[in-house]
Amino acid sequence: MRGRYRSRPTPEASTTEAALEAMDADGLRALLREMMPWFDDVLYARFVNALVDRATRTASGWAPKAPDSAQVVEIQEFAEAAKRCGYAEPSDVDAYLRQGANAFLAKDYATAFQVFRALLIPAGHGEFHLGQHEMIDEVLGISPATCAAQYVVSMYMTATPKNRGKAVLSAIDEIQCIGYFWGPLRELERVAVEPLPDLDDFLVQWKALVEERVLRGRTSEWDSHEDHWLREVLLRTQGPTGLAEVARASKRANDLWAWCRALVE
Numbered sequence: 306m307r308g309r310y311r312s313r314p315t316p317e318a319s320t321t322e323a324a325l326e327a328m329d330a331d332g333l334r335a336l337l338r339e340m341m342p343w344f345d346d347v348l349y350a351r352f353v354n355a356l357v358d359r360a361t362r363t364a365s366g367w368a369p370k371a372p373d374s375a376q377v378v379e380i381q382e383f384a385e386a387a388k389r390c391g392y393a394e395p396s397d398v399d400a401y402l403r404q405g406a407n408a409f410l411a412k413d414y415a416t417a418f419q420v421f422r423a424l425l426i427p428a429g430h431g432e433f434h435l436g437q438h439e440m441i442d443e444v445l446g447i448s449p450a451t452c453a454a455q456y457v458v459s460m461y462m463t464a465t466p467k468n469r470g471k472a473v474l475s476a477i478d479e480i481q482c483i484g485y486f487w488g489p490l491r492e493l494e495r496v497a498v499e500p501l502p503d504l505d506d507f508l509v510q511w512k513a514l515v516e517e518r519v520l521r522g523r524t525s526e527w528d529s530h531e532d533h534w535l536r537e538v539l540l541r542t543q544g545p546t547g548l549a550e551v552a553r554a555s556k557r558a559n560d561l562w563a564w565c566r567a568l569v570e
Contacts, residue, residue, distance in 0.1 A: 346446065371404075377416060377420060384433075417459045418463060428483070454496040460473055461493065466506060469503070469507050515538060519535050
């Protein structure tokens with residue numbers, strides 16, 4: 306069975322909304338348990354991922370159980386075997402990445418980092434194939450981009466405060482084969498399950514590192530990832546004034562447009 310996605314409202318949409326509003330929590334739970342066996346593998350994985358993530362972020366205090374050390378070793382051995390044969394079954398990778406996400410949601414960041422590092426980086430670099438035609442999103446139920454952001458947050462949480470900026474930059478460099486970090490600060494805060502500690506100190510480090518990379522690497526008028534990163538951190542730390550300084554110094558159209566958008570907003 307294949308899941309189908311509707312791109313526009315259907316005539317029964319209002320009825321569906323009304324029925325959802327009419328059901329209580331127990332009724333919705335019963336309905337979901339009844340329907341879950343009918344989901345295909347990808348839809349089931351996506352539903353479970355969304356369910357666990359949202360349940361963790363409620364006020365209940367519930368969190369999934371992180372894998373233990375033996376399970377982490379199993380995942381690492383699986384990844385090594387996949388690299389040797391050049392292929393991994395998508396359902397297995399889904400299940401193991403879910404374990405990494407569970408560790409992340411349980412705030413066991415060291416374990417999450419180990420699991421994601423074992424699977425995401427070799428998959429992103431093509432060291433093993435999942436049978437996809439193009440992107441691995443095609444065959445996985447879990448979102449690789451979300452896992453990539455969780456990997457970077459795990460690096461943030463486990464790094465020493467004085468080295469946090471360099472550690473996060475290194476993690477993003479490693480994982481950009483999976484996740485496109487046009488706005489790293491936004492991505493980190495999107496997936497984090499608790500406030501990022503010492504954020505103000507991190508922003509100072511991050512701004513200096515990104516400015517250095519932009520100055521060292523700019524060779525054309527085209528925007529790079531780092532140009533986006535710099536504008537993001539400047540807007541966060543200095544507001545439109547920081548963007549104005551960059552636009553006046555670079556005289557680049559994209560920097561000017563970013564400053565204008567900030568002023569309008």
